[in-house]
Amino acid sequence: MTSLVCQSLDVSIGGKSICSKLDVELGPGQSWGLLGPNGIGKTTLLKCMAGLNPPDGGQVLLENQAIDKLPRRLIARLLGMLQQHTVYVFDASVLETAMTGRHPHLSHWEREGPEDKQKALEAILAVDLAGFESRSVTGLSGGEARRLAFASLMVQEPAILLLDEPTNHLDMKHQVRIMNQVNHQVRQAQVCAMIALHDVNLAARYCSHILMLFGEGDWQAGPVDELLNQENLERLYQCPVEVVDTSTGNRFLPGH
């Protein structure tokens, strides 16, 4: 089973430390919520975990190998990332774009086969874009583009999912749909996910583990029940937090 390990990882941006000596292990069947205030460096940390930019110290291990030593093609078969922004510049159909997820799995001159197309169609259906297959991506709304990007990621079938605010631009129905889809993958396919979120309650509902970034290199990681509490959240967001007890567990509201 594929795992992603951060070993005493130091990451910074513009001289500001995001995390220092970060040790986390993402195992199969786990979904991690990555929480922290705006601009704290969640995206930079995710990019570092994806091997897109090098850390200042420590290392990221993918299947027990240093990620910066692995070829991108191999990484792409194991690890996929949903970026925070999805902008399509060139005209292509929704189906073609979903099918780009097969790219790392195909050899040089190989074309997508019926199986690949089937996977793409299923993913399109799963994100509620059925009927849009031949529409142009440049005409999609922000939320539709977002869901399409997520569908491409599903088609890529990575064992490790890094999701940078997957619920951006999405209405409530589609937020739940995407998060359910992620959880389904995590449970059924035994993948692991690291999900940067701004909605604490989505994290409370869907995540098994939490990684909090407090700034100046401070971090905390652990199971969701241990970390999601009033004290930690007030420290994290620097604002009063109210706890509401619901039938599915604690939920958090901004307090006065």
Next chain:
Amino acid sequence: MIPTTLRRSLLFLLMLMSVGSVFFASASGSVSLGWSEWLTAIRDSGSQHGELIWRLRLPRAMAAWVVGSMLAMSGCLMQVLLRNPLADPYVLGVSGGAAFATLLGMVFGVAVAFLPWLAILGALVSILLVFGLARGTGPWSGTRLLLTGVVTASGWAALISLILSLSPDNSLRGMLFWLMGDLSYASLPAWSLAVLVGSFILTLGMARSLNVLAMGETTARLLGESTRHMLWLVYLLASILTATAVSIAGSIGFVGLIVPHLMRLLVGSDHRILIPAATLFGGLFLVFSDTLARTVLSPQQLPVGVITALLGVPLFLLLLNRARLKGV
């Protein structure tokens, strides 16, 4: 966009039209040949009309086809490289360097046969200059490449204006024709064919990678491309294609911008179809344009660049407008 099933038929149609355009070009001109005259002439290369076809019109039509397809392919590559649908083969200064060197050669009375080599030399200097300055050590930056290229291009443009303003009146006409793009003296060296075929195979081989590259550098890396190498390869390929085309026929405008666009509107942005479609259409478009340039005011010849613009601009605007009406 036309349906996926029809895209292959379109390629076949474009192939037929390419062959047709070359035959059409060989029959028309100041001496226009009918079907039977043409048939007799093409069988007898020693006859007066045969000479006309085999020595003048066919080589020129072939040169036009090759140049057009090179510019179209280069345009497709530049648009992916800069992730900008408005990029054209000349935007990074390749043609500027070639033009400066050629015009300088004209001023110093260099023999016409050597001018293409000067153009290649100028283009290479420009390519290496931009490559060296934009490369840096950090991550790939499309913006840095674009700025370096655009500024270099305007530098060349200033030098070209300087030459034009200092040159005697009698050499201005030749210079302007070259700058607008002209196939009158074009000859087709064998190595340029090798450049065309080689680049075409390489480009087609990385067509699916170009598709993901068009979605942005980070997306491409996440989908398994080592983009830094690939982007430089794309830059060099596009530049070499442009340099070769410009050395044969001067800086013919609009083909490299409009043909990739037209084909995008027709077949979409999958480079596995787009590259062959643009290559074929670029070729035949330039053959038709050049034939018009020879015949519209015959015996007077116009620079083909004027025709490509006059044909291309309305055609492009029309298609763009119709595409919008359909809500594509």
